Amino acid sequence: MAKRPDSSRPVKSGKDPHAIIHTRAKASKPLQKPLDQHLAALLNPALTSETSRDGFGEAPQAAFTASENEALRSLLSTRLEREEGEASPDPSAVAAGGANRKGERLPTLPPSPDALIGAPATVEALSKLLTEGDPRISKDRPWMPHRPPRPEKTEGGIRFASVSGYEPAGDQPQAIAELVDGVRRFERDQVLLGVTGSGKTFTMAKVIEATQRPALILAPNKTLAAQLYGEFKSFFPNNAVEYFVSYYDYYQPEAYVPRTDTYIEKESSINEQIDRMRHAATRALMERDDVIIVASVSCIYGIGSVETYTAMTFGVKVGDKLEQRQLIADLVALQYRRTQGDFARGSFRVRGDVIEVFPAHYEDRAWRLSLFGDEVESIAEFDPLTGQKTAELDYVKFYANSHYVTPRPTLLQSIKGIKEELRARLDDLVRSGRLLEAQRLEQRTTFDLEMLETTGSCAGIENYSRWLTGRKPGEPPPTLFEYLPDNALVFTDESHVTIPQIGGMYRGDFRRKATLAEYGFRLPSCMDNRPLRFEEWEAMRPQTVHVSATPAHWELERTGGVFVEQVIRPTGLIDPQVELRPARSQVDDLLGEVKAVAAKGYRSLVTVLTKRMAEDLTEYLHEHGVRVRYMHSDIDTIERIEIIRDLRLGTFDVLVG
Missing domain, CATH: 3.30.2060.10 (Penicillin-binding protein 1b domain)
Structure with missing residues (x-):
């Protein structure tokens, strides 16, 4: 965590009024915090409450005194006089003034009658939105999912033709026939209830081959996505099978903790290999018909819009x-x-x-x-x-080297919109007496605007995605689902885990960015750079097959309790017996078992409670002559794939995780 450096907190001096801004590092709490039009659109007018005007802040902060307010206004005035050679007597105009590329002042506009919709930034309103969803989407559905036009495909593709040395067996033939029949009858939801080891992946491949439709395979995590990617690659070696997961090896999101006055800067490490595979996936969707995308739940996060991505080719x-x-x-x-x-x-x-x-x-x-x-x-x-x-x-x-690349005319128009939002937000902060937040927001946003004008990009450009994509406040961001063709199929693998993740992604993201916007670190429009809400995903997804051994209530409710059953395994194997043994000698007992299993030419999986236990147990087994590796969350995506491959090849005998 990066705290504000001590150099910004010198000793308060009564002789220098400008020193107050350095000694007052805590964010001030306004008397009222009405939401501007961007934040109000996210909460929507249905959640309006005139009785409460508290903000998103995590803890109450002391307000500035009158002398401190005057000192801040004086400092802002002095700085702008030095930059422009002329002073502005209006403190609101001073605080609202940004700089464009040539350093000229942004004029202060009179407040628009539509500037405030009336939805206050209350914890109650936010909680209601997070728990019940947006009524405009979940009940009235006044909007249609965005389906942008796509350019003509230059490659086209070939027919799906699976390559396998096996034929469907057990319950697979019946399951394949029922699922294909449901797809052809345009059933929006189907459930495949298949036990572990019954060949559900093979069934999905056969359904894709029979329907000849592109598909998105949605997995709950990167490891399972990598496993599915390898299997579909082997089933369809002549078709475009692509991999789309988060490209971060390490990601620390930008955040602010008002209680401790701590700002945490965004830190990330991008995996170049996965970034390449993401580009290959979006390009394949634009150029070919025979596409299978294996993705994690991160595909509901925003990327560049289809319109700008195809325009920049x-x-x-x-x-x-x-x-x-x-x-x-x-x-x-x-x-x-x-x-x-x-x-x-x-x-x-x-x-x-x-x-x-x-x-x-x-x-x-x-x-x-x-x-x-x-x-x-x-x-x-x-x-x-x-x-x-x-x-x-x-x-x-x-094709572009970034999904966020923007044509120059669109970029200039976006910069104009960002400046207008900045001007309105600064006026709002100054009227509320929050001059520290106003100064912080003006400084950070002006720097980003100068970088955008000069280079076409800036650090944290995704926070301006609403302006760059031309979306309205509160509209869903462009995601991978907009790249999918209209006739695509979606398979939610392990749906009882995957679907709840989709519903939970938005909540934490919104709370974090609401705090950043409240305290002047970002413009309120940053909250439109977000994952899809569950009801938005529900409206945007095409025909879907939910695949699970234990489908949850939501999936069965969507199909009226009807499901396709796949219980009998093609191999004829039954579930293994489960034994309970005393924990007193569990490590020695484990050592004997894994050696016995390895002697037969098989491999063992060992589960523990913590990452430290996984590493310690791996070291202990290694000291006793066992070929062993461990895997946990600190292992990056590519290395996890290599570990699983080595386990299958027999490079080692025991995997601890």
């Missing part, structure tokens, strides 16, 4: 008239980096009349464009490691 074919400078400028606009040394994914290099580009969605292939004057003479695909040419191409299509 361009194609090049042999014989085109194209200036080298224009091609370089287009690649930079797609956030490709120019380099001469490290030729990595998402970069390009120029060597005379030859431009080499490493596309964002490739791992071991790059493109070499040879120009003759202003004409594209040839396009080749080559291995970026060896430089050896692997294929001659007639046409290539470049």
Whole structure:
């Protein structure tokens, strides 16, 4: 956690009125905190309450005194006089004034009659929204899920054809036939109740093959998603099977704790391999019909909109008239980096009349464009490691190196909207006497705006996603579900775990960002950078098959209690017997059992309560000659996949987790 440095808290001096702003680090509590139009739209007018005007703050904070308010106003005035050479006698205008690219003042507009809808930021209203959902969506449904137009696909794809050495057996043939029949009768929900080991993944693959429809496989965690990805890759080696999970190896979200006055800056570590696979997934949905996406629940979080993602593409074919400078400028606009040394994914290099580009969605292939004057003479695909040419191409299509890339006209329009929101929010904070929050918000947002104007991006650009995507306040963010074609199928694997996660994602995210917006760290529109609410996911998802050994009440309610049963395993195996043994000698007993199992050529799984216990038990077993590995939440995504693969290959005999 990063606390505010001590240098910002010098000793209070009565001689210097400006010192008050440094000694007063706590956020002030206004007498009233009416929500502006953005936050009110999220809570919606149905939750209006005129009786309470408390804010989102976690703990009450002392208000500034009149002398402190005057000192803050004086400081803001002095700073702006120094920057612009002229003073503004109106403290509201001073606090509301931002700087645009040229350093000019943002004019203060009169309050709009629609600026406040009347929904206060009350804990009661927030709790009601979180527990009951948005009535406009769950009851009246006045909006339709956004289905953006998609460009014509250049690759098309081929028919789904599963490759397997096995034929459906046990309950599988009947389950496949019933599910396919339900899909063709356009049943929106079906439940596949299958016991562990009954081949539910194989059944899903056969349903996809029979219906010839693209599919999204939704898994509750990265590890299971990786396992499903490997299985579907083996079932459909000639089709586009892609992997879409969170690309963070480490993620500490931005947060503020008013009780201790602690601001926690966002820290993250992005896994480049998973980022590439995410780009490959969205590109496949845009270019092919034979697509299977295996995703975790993180796919309900916002990414760039389909409109801007497809708008920021361009194609090049042999014989085109194209200036080298224009091609370089287009690649930079797609956030490709120019380099001469490290030729990595998402970069390009120029060597005379030859431009080499490493596309964002490739791992071991790059493109070499040879120009003759202003004409594209040839396009080749080559291995970026060896430089050896692997294929001659007639046409290539470049996709952006980021899902958040935005066309320049859209970016400029977004900046205008952000400035207007900033101006209105600053006026609101100043009227409430919250000058410290106003100064903080103005400083942070102005810096972000300058970065957006100069480079087209900034740290935390996702917090401005509503403006960049053109959505209205409170509307669902663009997610992977908007990339899915209209005829797609969704399979929720382990639905009794997956579906509750979808409903819970939004709550914690909203509370954290509401605090950031309340105390001037972010504009209120940052709360539109969020995961889908459950009712939004429910409205946006296509036909769905819920797969579980223990389907929950919600899934069975959606199907009227009807489910497709898959109990008899193709292998004919039955469930193993469960033995209860005393804990007094459990470690020695475990050591003997795993050695006996390993001697037969089998592997063992051992579960413990904590990560420390997993590491200690692994060390103990290793000291006694057991080939053992451990796996817990500190192991990153790619390494988990490697551990599971090694377990299957017999590289080690025992996995502790």
